[in-house]
Amino acid sequence: MADFKELSRLLEEILEQGPAGCGCAVARNGEILFEEYHGVKDLESGEPITADSIYRQYSTTKVAVCTGAMMLLERGKFLLNDPIYEYFPEWKDTMVAQPEEDGSYRVRPAKRPILIRDCFSMAMGIGYGGTDYTHQAAEKVRAQLRANVGEYTLQQEIKAMAEVPVAFDPGTHWLYGFGHELVAGLIEVVSGKGVGQFLKEELFEPLDMKNTGYHYFGDIRERMVTTYLLKEDGSREASPYFQRDELFEPEAKYEGGGAGLFSTVRDYLALTQMLACGGEYQGRKIMGRKTIDLMRCNQLNEQQLKEFRNPYLEGYGYGCGVRTLMDPSAGVNSSVGEFGWTGMLGTYVSIDPAEKLSLVYMHNLFPNREAYIHPRIRNIVYGVL
Numbered sequence: 001m002a003d004f005k006e007l008s009r010l011l012e013e014i015l016e017q018g019p020a021g022c023g024c025a026v027a028r029n030g031e032i033l034f035e036e037y038h039g040v041k042d043l044e045s046g047e048p049i050t051a052d053s054i055y056r057q058y059s060t061t062k063v064a065v066c067t068g069a070m071m072l073l074e075r076g077k078f079l080l081n082d083p084i085y086e087y088f089p090e091w092k093d094t095m096v097a098q099p100e101e102d103g104s105y106r107v108r109p110a111k112r113p114i115l116i117r118d119c120f121s122m123a124m125g126i127g128y129g130g131t132d133y134t135h136q137a138a139e140k141v142r143a144q145l146r147a148n149v150g151e152y153t154l155q156q157e158i159k160a161m162a163e164v165p166v167a168f169d170p171g172t173h174w175l176y177g178f179g180h181e182l183v184a185g186l187i188e189v190v191s192g193k194g195v196g197q198f199l200k201e202e203l204f205e206p207l208d209m210k211n212t213g214y215h216y217f218g219d220i221r222e223r224m225v226t227t228y229l230l231k232e233d234g235s236r237e238a239s240p241y242f243q244r245d246e247l248f249e250p251e252a253k254y255e256g257g258g259a260g261l262f263s264t265v266r267d268y269l270a271l272t273q274m275l276a277c278g279g280e281y282q283g284r285k286i287m288g289r290k291t292i293d294l295m296r297c298n299q300l301n302e303q304q305l306k307e308f309r310n311p312y313l314e315g316y317g318y319g320c321g322v323r324t325l326m327d328p329s330a331g332v333n334s335s336v337g338e339f340g341w342t343g344m345l346g347t348y349v350s351i352d353p354a355e356k357l358s359l360v361y362m363h364n365l366f367p368n369r370e371a372y373i374h375p376r377i378r379n380i381v382y383g384v385l
Helices: 004-016 058-073 116-120 133-149 154-161 179-191 195-204 265-276 289-295 302-308 370-384
Strands: 021-028 031-039 095-099 105-109 228-230 236-238 316-318 323-325 339-342 348-352 357-362
Touching: 004 021, 004 031, 004 370, 021 265, 031 265, 058 179, 058 195, 058 265, 058 289, 058 339, 058 348, 095 133, 116 179, 133 154, 154 179, 179 195, 265 348, 265 357, 302 316, 348 370, 357 370
Parallel strands: none
Antiparallel strands: 021 031, 021 357, 095 105, 228 236, 316 323, 323 339, 339 348, 348 357
């Protein structure tokens, strides 16, 4: 039987060929079972990682954003099957970039509008990267927006991106990308608040997440860990490129849905425990249990599941912004319906309502070594139960 000594051993092992420092915590039914911090926040200074260390969340931002959006769904502010153009009129006449056999593209009208559920489940057709027609068109739109207005807001980006032909008919494929920017924008439209303000008031403050946000406040800047680039020879080099910290400056305008938050292990443990415990946290009801069940319900068809899955995600489907376990026989020892997500720099959350269990792991490293680190952490934690 595993015990948490094995998790401590693994965290020390990780530091030998990976991040300079890391933090990990596990909680069940409101009780912290494990919390440790290993290594340093900066190799040059040697300052140790602590519970107060701040990590760039990148895509684990999605867990908070989609939670906030689902809170608005259960208040009747929108339905998953609503067309997105009802909230963003510019998106009414979506076009599709249809690839032809000769390598060219034919732009044609989409067979149906983009629905809100397509944005949550990454089935709306604009990805984060690539070289195809859609990606090139998106980059041109952003470049023109920067030329016209300089630093732009999320709402300005959403309106401008409406002219980009999507890569496929909405709802037919899975493509990781712009959908969650639309989800964050939806929060702003239906709540009347910026996404950062809404999350602060509705999630972060009720959950006592005092070290989480989009923009620096207090001593956050000084507590940020350094992001390192892991080279092929195993050495590490500080990498300002991957930090993108200019977006954290207090005067920065952009607050995204797919990335943009900073936080601590303890703060995100509070968010994950609320989701694991049916929407309750320290006696306070934050959201409904059945809404969380909907959030972690797989939204993908068989074709989309093939496009979504890779060895790291084998056995999982994708719900409203989160992976969700469908088939433990793929080699996963957690519960069916265990859900969460991962950030590009190595942040990881796992949430299990069946066990009222959640775990949070954080480091800032590129490449993040997720396929080696995260499943091993998960397997040890569930081996302790």
